Amino acid sequence: MPPPLSTPLRLPVAPRYLSLCRGFSHSALPAAQSSHSRDRPASLAAAVHGSAAAKDFAHAIRLTKYLVRASTPGTRPGAAAFAALASTSASPAPALGVLVIALSQMALLDEAISVFGRLGELPALPACNAILDGLVKAHRFSCVWELFDQMLERGMVPSAVTYNTLINACRHQGDVMKAWEVWDQMVARRIDQNVVTYTTMICALCEEDRIGEADRLFVAMKKTGMRPNLYTYNALMSSHFKRDNVDRAFVFYYDLLKCGLVPNDVIFTTLIDGLCLANKISEAKNIFLDMPRYQVALTVPVYNSLINGAFRSGNAQEALAFYQEMTRKGLCPDEITCSIVVRGLCDGGQAHIATKFLDVMQQSGIPLNSSSYNVLIDEYCKNGNLDEALATCTRMSEVGVEPNVVTYSSLIDGHSKKGKMEIAMAIYTEMVAKGVEPNVVTYTSLIHGHAKHGNIDAAFWLQKEMEERDISPNTITVSVLVDDHSVHKINPNICLRCCVRRWGGWEELPNGWLDNRR
Numbered sequence: 001m002p003p004p005l006s007t008p009l010r011l012p013v014a015p016r017y018l019s020l021c022r023g024f025s026h027s028a029l030p031a032a033q034s035s036h037s038r039d040r041p042a043s044l045a046a047a048v049h050g051s052a053a054a055k056d057f058a059h060a061i062r063l064t065k066y067l068v069r070a071s072t073p074g075t076r077p078g079a080a081a082f083a084a085l086a087s088t089s090a091s092p093a094p095a096l097g098v099l100v101i102a103l104s105q106m107a108l109l110d111e112a113i114s115v116f117g118r119l120g121e122l123p124a125l126p127a128c129n130a131i132l133d134g135l136v137k138a139h140r141f142s143c144v145w146e147l148f149d150q151m152l153e154r155g156m157v158p159s160a161v162t163y164n165t166l167i168n169a170c171r172h173q174g175d176v177m178k179a180w181e182v183w184d185q186m187v188a189r190r191i192d193q194n195v196v197t198y199t200t201m202i203c204a205l206c207e208e209d210r211i212g213e214a215d216r217l218f219v220a221m222k223k224t225g226m227r228p229n230l231y232t233y234n235a236l237m238s239s240h241f242k243r244d245n246v247d248r249a250f251v252f253y254y255d256l257l258k259c260g261l262v263p264n265d266v267i268f269t270t271l272i273d274g275l276c277l278a279n280k281i282s283e284a285k286n287i288f289l290d291m292p293r294y295q296v297a298l299t300v301p302v303y304n305s306l307i308n309g310a311f312r313s314g315n316a317q318e319a320l321a322f323y324q325e326m327t328r329k330g331l332c333p334d335e336i337t338c339s340i341v342v343r344g345l346c347d348g349g350q351a352h353i354a355t356k357f358l359d360v361m362q363q364s365g366i367p368l369n370s371s372s373y374n375v376l377i378d379e380y381c382k383n384g385n386l387d388e389a390l391a392t393c394t395r396m397s398e399v400g401v402e403p404n405v406v407t408y409s410s411l412i413d414g415h416s417k418k419g420k421m422e423i424a425m426a427i428y429t430e431m432v433a434k435g436v437e438p439n440v441v442t443y444t445s446l447i448h449g450h451a452k453h454g455n456i457d458a459a460f461w462l463q464k465e466m467e468e469r470d471i472s473p474n475t476i477t478v479s480v481l482v483d484d485h486s487v488h489k490i491n492p493n494i495c496l497r498c499c500v501r502r503w504g505g506w507e508e509l510p511n512g513w514l515d516n517r518r
Contacts, residue, residue, distance in 0.1 A: 042088055047063050061105070112131050170204060176204055201217060308340045408431040411427050440477065
């Protein structure tokens with residue numbers, strides 16, 4: 001356990017950070033934006049046609065975005081821009097393809113799909129790739145595959161970029177088998193894989209914990225003569241660190257250096273975070289001190305890893321020293337920093353200091369999220385300080401951070417364990433009224449509280465509601481309903497049904513369970 005803090009926290013004051021964190025003011029925006037926004041759509045459309053004809057597509061996309069923003073309020077921006085472009089040129093196809101790209105980049109995907117559907121001929125491949133990429137980023141995967149099929153039907157010849165986008169879709173869906181199918185399609189079409197293809201596939205394998213396959217694909221990649229990039233190495237290093245395979249992670253790091261690549265802040269963050277997770281704080285600090293040699297600027301994520309590592313190793317003083325060093329260097333703490341510091345202080349029994357820390361952060365204009373407050377609320381509930389837990393929840397709402405299912409579940413659990421079931425149910429009622437969906441933790445806390453204090457009817461009512469919401473019980477829920485003999489005697493059928501849902505079928509029930517219940 002971290003030792004008590006011997007010195008008060010020195011926290012940032014508001015003026016110092018507001019200017020740093022905001023980055024720029026609206027007055028710094030390019031003057032062109034205001035001038036373009038005042039132009040008539042027809043002149044903007046003509047300029048788009050000119051840039052597209054000159055193959056200055058980057059400028060054409062910028063102009064098209066201004067055209068989209070200039071649409072009349074209440075109209076569909078894609079339709080308005082389409083009309084302006086179609087009416088100002090006898091050959092609008094190139095500019096309309098640019099419109100699809102612009103709408104996709106602006107995340108106006110329904111508009112992009114609508115424009116795509118209205119085009120008489122298939123737009124240029126970059127437009128097709130842009131809309132697929134936009135859909136992947138929006139996690140609209142069913143649309144990705146449906147639109148890809150339409151593109152093929154309309155005569156599109158996919159490129160490596162197209163297939164890289166599709167493999168990335170499989171990666172986000174967690175479907176490695178489908179990713180390999182897309183890979184095989186590339187081979188069948190004689191489209192060469194590139195570094196992005198390999199890296200995306202390696203990321204997909206790593207994220208599904210198929211690290212052995214990822215390692216083998218990396219070897220195959222190098223055998224083709226292809227040079228991995230920093231993203232490739234980072235994916236493999238991060239995965240090995242997560243498996244506590246520090247030595248293997250460093251094999252990739254040394255290979256990175258041997259290949260002449262210069263590590264960036266992401267690589268250093270992965271190294272430091274991985275070493276801290278392995279409780280190798282001294283090695284992490286050595287890597288940290290090595291960053292200036294590669295002219296890599298210190299970043300908030302790097303400090304977050306060091307702060308978290310120091311707290312995890314039980315050294316609160318060192319963690320706070322890293323925090324204060326970060327602020328002295330002019331780096332602005334982020335939401336993750338705040339959550340790490342609050343959790344570290346609470347784990348060390350310093351909830352009162354964590355409360356003051358959050359207050360100062362909020363007053364300083366540092367953005368906070370529910371995670372920091374939830375940690376503090378949970379700590380107060382575990383300590384039985386329910387009044388302070390509720391007060392923290394109130395402050396949380398007052399600063400514009402809405403309680404979520406974790407917040408409410410902690411409060412419900414804390415009150416249930418103290419036998420304050422009326423308050424626990426009132427919190428539950430408020431939660432549901434605000435549209436926050438309860439989860440298995442919420443229900444288990446309430447069921448346990450009611451069963452423990454003799455209100456068996458309420459426990460069964462909640463268990464029934466849990467079933468109606470299609471929320472499967474966990475091991476704790478089952479043990480509450482089964483091991484409490486008063487509950488089992490009143491309604492053994494519900495207990496049996498709950499167990500079957502938990503273990504997947506009668507044949508999956510633990511050996512001897514039925515005998516023990518007789």
